[in-house]
Amino acid sequence: MxxxxxxxxxxxFLQNVHTxxxxxxxxxxxxxxxxxxxxxxxxxxxxxxxxxxxVSDAAQECLPFxxxxxxxxxxxxxxxxxxxxxxxxxxxYGPELPVIGRLRITLEAICYGATxxxxxxxxxxxxxxxxxxxxPDKVTGLFSRFAWKSSLVVSLATRMIPSTARDLSNAxxxxxxxxxxxxxxxxxxxxxxxxxxxxxxxxxxxxGSLATAEAMQARGFGSRRRTCYNRELVxxxxxxxxxxxxxxxxxxVYARFAGYANFSYYPQLDTLAAASDxxxxxxxxxxxxxxxxxxxxxxxxxxxxxxx
Amino acid sequence: METLALLEIQxxxxxxxxxxxxSLCNINLKIREGEFLLVAGGSGSGKSSLARxxxxxxxxxxxxxxxxxxxxxxxxxxxxxxxxxNSHVGIVFQDPEKQLxxxxxxxxxxxxxxNLGLPQQEMxxxxxxxxxxxxxxxxxxEFTAKLSGGEKQKVAxxxxxxxxxxxxxxxxxxxxLDPVAAGDFLDLVEYLNKELGYTxxxxxxxxxxxxxxxxxxxxxxxxxxxCDGPPGDVARWQVKQGLPFIPPVARxxxxxxxxxxxxxxxxxxxxxxxxxxxxxxxxxxxxxxxxSPVKKSQPTAVLEAKNLWYTYPGGQExxxxxxxxxxxxxxxxxxxxxxxxxTTLLKLLAGILxxxxxxxxxxxxxxxxxxxxxxxxxxGYLSQNxxxxxxxxxxxxxxxxxxxxxxxxxxxxxxxxxxRLNLYGLRQANPRDLSSGERQRVALASVLVAGSRLLLLDExxxxxxxxxxxxxxxxxxxxxxxxxxxxxxxxDVEFAAEYAHRVIMVFDGVVACDGSREVLGESIFYAPQMAxxxxxxxxxxxxxxxGLHKMTGGALDVCQTR
Numbered sequence: 001m002x003x004x005x006x007x008x009x010x011x012x013f014l015q016n017v018h019t020x021x022x023x024x025x026x027x028x029x030x031x032x033x034x035x036x037x038x039x040x041x042x043x044x045x046x047x048x049x050x051x052x053x054x055v056s057d058a059a060q061e062c063l064p065f066x067x068x069x070x071x072x073x074x075x076x077x078x079x080x081x082x083x084x085x086x087x088x089x090x091x092x093y094g095p096e097l098p099v100i101g102r103l104r105i106t107l108e109a110i111c112y113g114a115t116x117x118x119x120x121x122x123x124x125x126x127x128x129x130x131x132x133x134x135x136p137d138k139v140t141g142l143f144s145r146f147a148w149k150s151s152l153v154v155s156l157a158t159r160m161i162p163s164t165a166r167d168l169s170n171a172x173x174x175x176x177x178x179x180x181x182x183x184x185x186x187x188x189x190x191x192x193x194x195x196x197x198x199x200x201x202x203x204x205x206x207x208g209s210l211a212t213a214e215a216m217q218a219r220g221f222g223s224r225r226r227t228c229y230n231r232e233l234v235x236x237x238x239x240x241x242x243x244x245x246x247x248x249x250x251x252x253v254y255a256r257f258a259g260y261a262n263f264s265y266y267p268q269l270d271t272l273a274a275a276s277d278x279x280x281x282x283x284x285x286x287x288x289x290x291x292x293x294x295x296x297x298x299x300x301x302x303x304x305x306x307x308x
Numbered sequence: 309m310e311t312l313a314l315l316e317i318q319x320x321x322x323x324x325x326x327x328x329x330x331s332l333c334n335i336n337l338k339i340r341e342g343e344f345l346l347v348a349g350g351s352g353s354g355k356s357s358l359a360r361x362x363x364x365x366x367x368x369x370x371x372x373x374x375x376x377x378x379x380x381x382x383x384x385x386x387x388x389x390x391x392x393x394n395s396h397v398g399i400v401f402q403d404p405e406k407q408l409x410x411x412x413x414x415x416x417x418x419x420x421x422x423n424l425g426l427p428q429q430e431m432x433x434x435x436x437x438x439x440x441x442x443x444x445x446x447x448x449x450e451f452t453a454k455l456s457g458g459e460k461q462k463v464a465x466x467x468x469x470x471x472x473x474x475x476x477x478x479x480x481x482x483x484x485l486d487p488v489a490a491g492d493f494l495d496l497v498e499y500l501n502k503e504l505g506y507t508x509x510x511x512x513x514x515x516x517x518x519x520x521x522x523x524x525x526x527x528x529x530x531x532x533x534x535c536d537g538p539p540g541d542v543a544r545w546q547v548k549q550g551l552p553f554i555p556p557v558a559r560x561x562x563x564x565x566x567x568x569x570x571x572x573x574x575x576x577x578x579x580x581x582x583x584x585x586x587x588x589x590x591x592x593x594x595x596x597x598x599x600s601p602v603k604k605s606q607p608t609a610v611l612e613a614k615n616l617w618y619t620y621p622g623g624q625e626x627x628x629x630x631x632x633x634x635x636x637x638x639x640x641x642x643x644x645x646x647x648x649x650x651t652t653l654l655k656l657l658a659g660i661l662x663x664x665x666x667x668x669x670x671x672x673x674x675x676x677x678x679x680x681x682x683x684x685x686x687x688g689y690l691s692q693n694x695x696x697x698x699x700x701x702x703x704x705x706x707x708x709x710x711x712x713x714x715x716x717x718x719x720x721x722x723x724x725x726x727x728r729l730n731l732y733g734l735r736q737a738n739p740r741d742l743s744s745g746e747r748q749r750v751a752l753a754s755v756l757v758a759g760s761r762l763l764l765l766d767e768x769x770x771x772x773x774x775x776x777x778x779x780x781x782x783x784x785x786x787x788x789x790x791x792x793x794x795x796x797x798x799x800d801v802e803f804a805a806e807y808a809h810r811v812i813m814v815f816d817g818v819v820a821c822d823g824s825r826e827v828l829g830e831s832i833f834y835a836p837q838m839a840x841x842x843x844x845x846x847x848x849x850x851x852x853x854x855g856l857h858k859m860t861g862g863a864l865d866v867c868q869t870r
Contacts, residue, residue, distance in 0.1 A: 009449055135449065137412040158411050162453040167696070173660055174696045176680040177689045178754065179713025199699040203740055207695070208406050215407035217369050218399045219467065220423035223391060229418035229431045 007135055013295035014056040018238035019138040025245035025291055026134070030126035032252045032284070038263040039115045040272065041255070041281050046118050048288040049125035055295045058132035065128035066121070073117030080113030081105050086266040112265040141230045148226065156212065163208075164201060171200040237298070237308035241291045248287035255280040312382050313338035314507055315362060315397070315475060320376030322357060322366055331357045333531040335376070339475065339509060344501045346522035346539070347511045348553035350773045351745045354531035355511045359479045362509060364393030395424065398468030402480040402771065404460035408452045413444060413463050416452055420471040438470045442496070456646065458489025465496065475507040476500065483513060483771035486646045486799050494518050513773050516555040516802065516837055520571035527553055540569030552774035556802060556837040560852045564859060573840045580841060583859070609633045610762050610793050615666035616656055626652045628817040629666070636761075639788045640795045641804040641825075643834050644814035650797040651692075651766055653814060657795060658689040658764045670762070685714060688760040692767050694751035698739040703731055703750050706739055707757045714758050725753045729783065745776040763787065765796040769803050781807045801828060805836040805850035825850065 009015065014022060029052070032045045053062045087106030094103025136158050140151040175196060176182070182193050216222075255261040260280045263270050297304040316339070322332040332354050339345055339362075349355050360366040367374045368391050378385050380396060401407045410416040417438055421431040439445045444466055447455065452463060461481055468476065478497065482490035498521050500506040512518050519525075525542040527535040535542050543554045547562040554562065557576040561569050564583070570576040611634040618627040626649045634640055634657075644650045655661040657668055659675030660683070668675040670686045678686070691697075700706045707722045726732040729749045734742065739750045748768060756763070763784070769777050777800075784794050785807055798804060804811060805828050813821040813834065821827055829839040829850055842849040842858070849855045 007451070135412065137410060137415045140410075141415065152409075155410050155415075159408065159453060163405055170691055170693065170696045173680075174689075174691055177658070177660065177684045177687075178697075178710045179681050179684050179758070181679070181681040196699060200696065203699055204695050207740070211401065211403060211406035212409060214365060214369055215401060215464075216409055218363050218365055218394055218401075219409075219420035219471065220394050221419075223394065223423060224425050226422045227425050227427065227431070229415070229422050229428070229435070231428075231432055 007131065007133075008061065009135075010057050012056045012058075012133070013237075013298040014052065014133045014291065015135070016237075017241045017291070018232055018234055019134065019142045021238040021242035021245070022134055023139070023142075024242050024249075025288075026126055026130050028245040028248040028252070028288065029129065030123060031249060033119045033122040033126075035252050035256045036261045037115075037256070038261045038277065038281070039111070039118070040278070041252075041261045041284070042115060042118045042122060044281055044285050045288070046122040046125065048285065048292070049122055049129065051289075051292055052129055053125070053132075055292050056129070056133050058129065061132035062125065062128040065124050065131075069121045069124035072124075073120050076120060077110070077113040077117045080116060081109040084109040084112070088267045089269075108265045108267070108269055111269055115263075115265075138232065141228070141232070145228050145230075148228065160205070160208075164205065167201055167204055168197065171197050175200075235308060237294060240294060240308070244287045244290040248284050251280060251284050251287065255284070311340055313379070314341045314343075314381060315339040316377075316379040316382075317358075317361065318377040318379065320361065320374070320378070322361065322375075323373040324357075325371045327372070329531075331531050332361065335361075335531075335533055337526070337533060337536070339507060341474075341507055342501070342505050343507055344521055344523045345507075345509045345526060346515075346518060346524070347509065347526045347528060348513075348515060349528035350553075350775050351743050353528040355528050356479055357531070358528070359399060359477045359509065359511055362393070362475065362477050363397050363399040364390045365399070395471070396473055397475040397477055398471055398473035399477040399479060400461070400464050400468055400481045402483050404457050404464060404484060407464050408460060411451055411453070413447045413450050413452060413455070414439070416463055417444075417467045417470050420467055424471060434470045434472070438466045442466045442469075456489065457485050458492060461485060461489070461493055462496070465493070469500070473506075475509065477509045477511075479511050480513060480771065481510075482517075487517075487801075488645060490514070491517060494521065497521070513771065514800075515553065519555045519558060527551065539571055543569050552778065556852050556855075557841055560838065560841070560855050563852065563856055573837055576837075576841045577843075580845065608636045610636050610671060611657060611795070612669040613657060613666070614668075616653075616663045616668065617665040618652055618656055618661060618663050620652075626817050627656060627663075630817075630819050631666075632812065632819065632822065634762075634793055634795055636793055637788050637791055638793055639784060639807060639809045640793075640812060641808040641810070642795065642797045642812045642814060643799070643801065643804065644820075648814045649817040650814050652817075654689075654764055654766055654795065654797050658687050659683045660689065681713075684710070684755070684758050684760070686760055686762065688752075688755035688758065688763045690748075690752055690755055690763070690765045690768060692770065694744070694747040695740075697751040697754050698747060701738055702736050703739055703742075703753075704735040706750055706754045710754050710757050716758065721757055721759070725757050729753050729756075730779070745772045748772065748776075748780075761792045763792065763794045763796075765794065767798055768796065769798055769800045777803055801834050801836045802851075804828060805839070 029045065029049055033042055036042055036045070053059055082103070083100070085100070085104050087108030089107035091105045091107055094105065096102050137155065140155045144151040172182070180193055180196070182190065185193070252261065260277045294308060298308065317335050317337045320332055320335040321330050323330050335358065347355050347358065357366060360370070361378065366372070378390060380393070385393065408416055409419055414435060417435050418431055421434060439448060442462055442465070444463065447459065452460060455463065482493055485493060494517050497508060497510065501508045510518060519539055522539050524537065525539040526533055527542060527546065535545055540558070543558040544562045546554050547559060557573055558569050558571060561576065561579060566579060566583070568579055570579045613633070614631050616627050616630045619625045630653070642650050642653060652661065656663055659668060659670060659678055660680065662676050673686065675683065698706060700709055703726070704722060707725065708718065711718055711722070723732065726735055729752060731746070731749055731753060734746060739747060742750065768780060772780070781803060788794055805825065808825045811821070811823060811825055811827050812819055826848060828834055828836060829847055836850050838852060838855050839850050842855060846858050849858050
């Protein structure tokens with residue numbers, strides 16, 4: 001799987017939005033779950049993320065991340081009520097355990113665990129979306145104006161992933177044909193066998209990096225002050241996406257500090273749906289929905305496509 | 309009056325850091341504007357070092373000691389000035405994978421321009437022009453990792469051309485490409501030289517496709533230029549000196565001491581019509597001077613594949629219902645275009661991949677039931693890249709590693725294999741310090757040491773020079789003569805013509821042809837140069853020695869020394 005980069009050009013709306021705009025939108029999807037504590041807000045942002053995956057036709061690319069996320073989320077949901085003894089609504093008492101004492105499973109701890117699970121899923125989804133809809137070169141292009149050395153390192157590292165994965169697979173085959181059985185022996189013996197593979201990879205990568213450095217110098221790298229090639233055009237849709245992401249983020253911060261997006265779990269759960277809280281949730285959702293609506297229009301309405 | 313050289317090297321000697329002997333020794337070379345210079349020579353002869361001097365990478369990138377002068381249009385470049393050569397000279401390297409820096413095609417082409425500090429508008433114009441000219445516009449946003457080898461090399465060339473160099477130095481640019489991609493690349497280089505006036509310095513091992521393009525041929529040996537002149541004259545001189553760096557047609561006519569040395573098959577056929585053979589042509593398949601036929605008395609099948617089907621996990625069906633049997637003592641060559649399924653077929657035969665349907669039996673054992681770790685006892689598999697094998701501190705330890713894994717005692721087998729592969733003197737060397745040809749022999753030794761008599765090789769002649777090819781061919785021929793079996797995937801039809809008993813052509817996962825080596829002569833695209841030269845005249849000529857035999861009726865030695 002690693003021998004291919006996760007980004008596949010599908011010519012979708014979100015892939016065609018300016019890098020700065022899509023990064024702002026994704027930043028909103030990533031940061032809002034971190035800022036907000038209210039379970040409905042978290043659920044809302046998570047559902048927007050799912051919708052974004054659907055409209056950008058990225059289900060195939062995001063699914064492995066989501067599956068991994070579900071396992072971690074379920075783990076958090078189970079572990080939290082077992083470890084946290086706070087909360088007043090006890091659902092049942094368990095046996096006496098060392099260190100923890102008598103096990104108390106509370107409704108509040110379960111709810112808190114579930115909310116944390118949703119938060120985690122929303123964060124993972126933001127990263128999965130980034131992988132599926134943002135071209136890595138566009139990001140390095142954007143940041144190379146400010147930090148071109150770091151951007152270049154990121155670009156080189158990204159280039160190395162597929163070739164290293166291929167080298168690893170070849171080296172493994174070759175060593176098996178030379179009699180190395182990776183599935184036999186104890187932990188230390190297996191570790192030793194895998195270290196041989198690592199050695200092959202390391203040596204080949206070092207030789208490869210020398211060749212790349214030489215090719216870079218041959219093309220004038222480091223010879224003078226460099227400029228930055230960037231020919232991304234800015235269209236109305238880019239402003240709209242940028243503003244929608246930024247607005248959602250600002251409103252989220254406001255809602256958090258004004259107390260609308262807060263929720264306390266312990267000792268007792270807060271009221272879930274106060275009308276004033278939900279207004280701000282609606283505004284955030286509307287902001288985040290705008291690029292997805294535009295995406296739908298871009299796909300099905302040629303007139304709109306020509307205007308944005 | 310002699311025209312001023314665009315680039316000139318005077319009395320140049322260069323030592324790599326920590327090296328006791330010079331890699332370039334007293335080089336004097338002039339490269340004129342618009343010239344096409346072809347540089348030939350064996351591995352380690354200093355060709356690549358020369359390319360790096362021309363591109364300003366030696367000593368700036370490598371360090372080391374250098375004496376002598378490099379002049380650009382008559383002006384000597386001293387010290388740091390040599391570094392400015394990269395704005396006049398662009399270099400494309402051997403490995404398309406390692407010279408690309410960015411992840412997408414457009415960014416890759418722009419990389420050099422950013423380094424030159426060009427303004428945005430100028431960069432945009434150049435990138436657009438180059439992409440249009442090289443027909444790369446449709447790959448603009450494509451990841452470089454996903455491109456084919458030929459496309460990668462084209463992108464590397466585009467990235468260099470965008471920088472507007474005056475000289476293009478190409479260091480074995482086609483060595484990793486299949487013949488079609490290599491042909492396309494060289495056509496492009498020819499156009500750049502002939503129509504756009506670029507000065508080209510091409511370093512190549514496979515001379516069949518580029519010999520006729522050159523205005524001048526330079527031959528290097530042990531860091532020295534040993535011959536410099538028009539390709540025909542240099543071919544004649546090489547035959548007299550016994551050097552191998554000549555394509556078959558030129559070698560054939562030079563061996564016949566012809567007054568004209570044709571550089572292409574077309575010119576060769578015209579010249580052949582003028583020549584009278586010393587003996588009349590007769591179709592006689594017995595007259596094969598180099599090969600011993602497979603012993604018919606030993607028909608044991610060592611490899612038996614029945615109704616093989618294979619589909620990759622992505623859903624691509626690569627091998628479709630193929631059956632074949634390989635007998636003891638056979639030298640089988642598998643030919644075919646890229647992505648035809650050659651490597652997959654070889655991996656299925658080796659047991660590395662298990663067929664979805666059908667079976668492969670090695671020495672009567674079903675590969676589906678043999679674990680990969682046991683297969684090495686029955687089959688020696690050599691992948692395309694010898695670096696996949698090498699990680700021990702010494703060559704000898706590389707061999708012992710395989711022996712230890714199979715728990716085979718070393719009863720002198722290491723020494724025997726090292727001597728047979730001419731590696732005994734290098735047994736204490738670090739394999740990663742060796743040349744590409746030597747690395748390949750070490751990888752071969754590390755699989756042969758397990759004692760297998762069946763060898764499966766994936767493109768072993770890729771990127772190695774004529775001399776090493778002859779050595780490898782000799783070794784494999786010796787192996788089959790003593791009852792071993794070789795199955796080899798290659799694009800090298802000249803090598804196949806020289807050494808194979810049997811040729812299998814694969815097309816789109818299906819064996820399109822399976823027959824004795826003579827099928828090469830009947831093929832349109834896989835015919836070696838000599839077969840194309842003799843087409844319509846003699847059917848059984850595939851190699852230079854067979855052609856000479858045909859022309860002289862066996863008085864070959866007389867012709868060569870005349």
